[in-house]
Amino acid sequence: MYYIILIAGFLLLIKGADFFVEGSSRIARRLNIPPLIIGLTLVAFGTSAPEAAVSITSALQGQNDMAIGNIVGSNIFNLLFVVGIAAFIAPLKVKKSIISKEFPFALLSAFVLLILAYDTESQGYSENILTQADGMMLLVLFGIFMYYLVELALTSHSTKKEQVVEQGEENERPLSNRKSILVAIGGMVGIILGGKLVVDAATTIALTWGMSESLVGLTIVAVGTSLPELVTSIVAARRGESDIALGNVIGSNIFNVFFILGVSAWINPIALSGNVFLDMIFLLIVSIIAYVFAITKKSINKFEGVILTSSYIVYLIFIIMRN
Numbered sequence: 001m002y003y004i005i006l007i008a009g010f011l012l013l014i015k016g017a018d019f020f021v022e023g024s025s026r027i028a029r030r031l032n033i034p035p036l037i038i039g040l041t042l043v044a045f046g047t048s049a050p051e052a053a054v055s056i057t058s059a060l061q062g063q064n065d066m067a068i069g070n071i072v073g074s075n076i077f078n079l080l081f082v083v084g085i086a087a088f089i090a091p092l093k094v095k096k097s098i099i100s101k102e103f104p105f106a107l108l109s110a111f112v113l114l115i116l117a118y119d120t121e122s123q124g125y126s127e128n129i130l131t132q133a134d135g136m137m138l139l140v141l142f143g144i145f146m147y148y149l150v151e152l153a154l155t156s157h158s159t160k161k162e163q164v165v166e167q168g169e170e171n172e173r174p175l176s177n178r179k180s181i182l183v184a185i186g187g188m189v190g191i192i193l194g195g196k197l198v199v200d201a202a203t204t205i206a207l208t209w210g211m212s213e214s215l216v217g218l219t220i221v222a223v224g225t226s227l228p229e230l231v232t233s234i235v236a237a238r239r240g241e242s243d244i245a246l247g248n249v250i251g252s253n254i255f256n257v258f259f260i261l262g263v264s265a266w267i268n269p270i271a272l273s274g275n276v277f278l279d280m281i282f283l284l285i286v287s288i289i290a291y292v293f294a295i296t297k298k299s300i301n302k303f304e305g306v307i308l309t310s311s312y313i314v315y316l317i318f319i320i321m322r323n
Contacts (some may be wrong), residue, residue, distance in 0.1 A: 002201045002208075009197030010224045013050035014189025018228065020046040023184030025069065041149055043232055043244060044251025047291035048074075049191040050198075050225035051252075052260045057196050058217075059264035063203060064271055067264045068130070069217020070225060071256045072279045075110070077226045078224055078249045079283075079290045080312035085230065086237040086245045087305030093242040094294045097152075103291050106250045109257035112283040117272050117280055128272040135265030198224065217280060218319055241292065246294075253287075275322065282315065 051074050056219050058067035086092060094103075116134040198221060208214040236245035264270060286308075293304045300308075 002204045006120060006201035006205065006220075007015050009194045009201060010227070010283065012190045012194030013225060014186045014194075014227050016049070016192075016194055018231075019187030020049060020191065021181040023182070023187060025211045029092075033298045037149065037152060037247075038288075041151050041251060043248045045255050046187075048229070048252040048255045048260070050190065050194065050228060051256050052263075053194065053196070054117075054190050054198055054221055054225055054253075055260050055264050056267065059267045059270070062268060064210060064268065065276070066217040066221065068261070068270050068272060069215070069256060069279075071261050072265075072276060072283055073218035074229075075253045075256055076225045076279070076283050076286060076315065077222055077288050077312065078229055078253055080154025080308045080315070082226065082230050082249055083246070083300060084305045084308030084310075084312065086233040087300040088302050088309065089234060089305075090240065090242075091238045091302060092237065092246055092300040094246065094298045094300065095243065096298070097290075098246060098294050100300065101148070102247070102250050103294060105148075106253045107287050107291060109141075110280070110287045112138070113257050113261065114280045114284055115229050115234070117277060128277055130261065130265040130270040130272065131304065132269055135267075135269075137264030139259045139266065142255075142262060145254055145258060145310045160241065184192050212273075215251075215319065219316065220278075246300075253277050279319070286311070319320050 051070055055070050056069040058070070059065070083092070116137065117128050117130055202216050202221050205220075206212065229248055232248050233245040236242070236248065261270075289311075290300075292306065293300045293308075
């Protein structure tokens with residue numbers, strides 16, 4: 001029964017995110033917002049809504065390992081598997097602004113998370129923990145990132161109005177603003193309900209299998225809640241929309257750490273196990289590797305995509321074996 005509930009929760013998460021992104025993106029198009037901004041904001045935040053629902057719900061229920069494992073696991077999955085598959089389908093061109101600004105923000109999120117989590121030495125705690133103060137600091141950094149995006153959007157809107165996202169609109173039946181808003185709201189409702197179903201079912205299954213909440217968060221829940229990012233980036237790559245494919249992943253990873261973990265830690269301080277701390281170190285390493293791939297020839301090619309995807313498979317085997 002719990003397996004059916006888990007699948008139903010994932011379906012609600014995925015379709016909810018799909019509706020949310022669809023409604024939000026249509027509104028953005030009408031406002032003449034460029035593809036990169038859509039990828040970094042509406043698409044990224046929309047596809048990260050399942051992670052938000054799961055981690056915040058986990059924090060409210062005191063399931064800290066699930067909350068942190070979901071975010072770290074999702075970010076690793078995004079960088080290795082999502083980017084890897086997208087690059088294998090079609091080489092991803094990387095714009096100068098992504099290399100100099102957006103990607104460094106993603107690197108900063110992984111680095112800051114690692115520093116804030118390492119409390120046993122830096123702050124004298126008996127265990128590593130993300131405190132409420134750490135959560136507030138993450139939210140402040142999220143505010144700074146949002147300020148940058150608003151400035152970028154305003155600049156792009158005033159200087160490049162011709163760069164409206166037109167892809168797919170010719171064959172689509174246009175939605176009114178009211179319908180777009182209703183679709184987005186309906187998607188958010190599905191995300192919230194799906195998040196609760198996934199947390200409850202996954203926790204029960206973890207106990208039945210003798211698995212830790214951390215492992216379930218890093219694997220089943222992380223991959224499940226990252227499916228919207230995977231589908232979105234694959235579709236974008238096939239359409240040649242590298243800005244959306246990469247912007248989706250970068251924006252999602254930043255949103256996951258700065259906002260979702262910020263809110264989760266503010267709701268309920270998150271104690272960290274030794275294994276999750278090692279996964280944070282791995283997240284920082286793969287963030288650096290992906291950035292190096294991006295800055296070489298300003299693209300991520302098919303061979304690099306294979307390396308990233310293979311690395312995730314090896315990582316998945318490792319975390320399952322260590323449990």
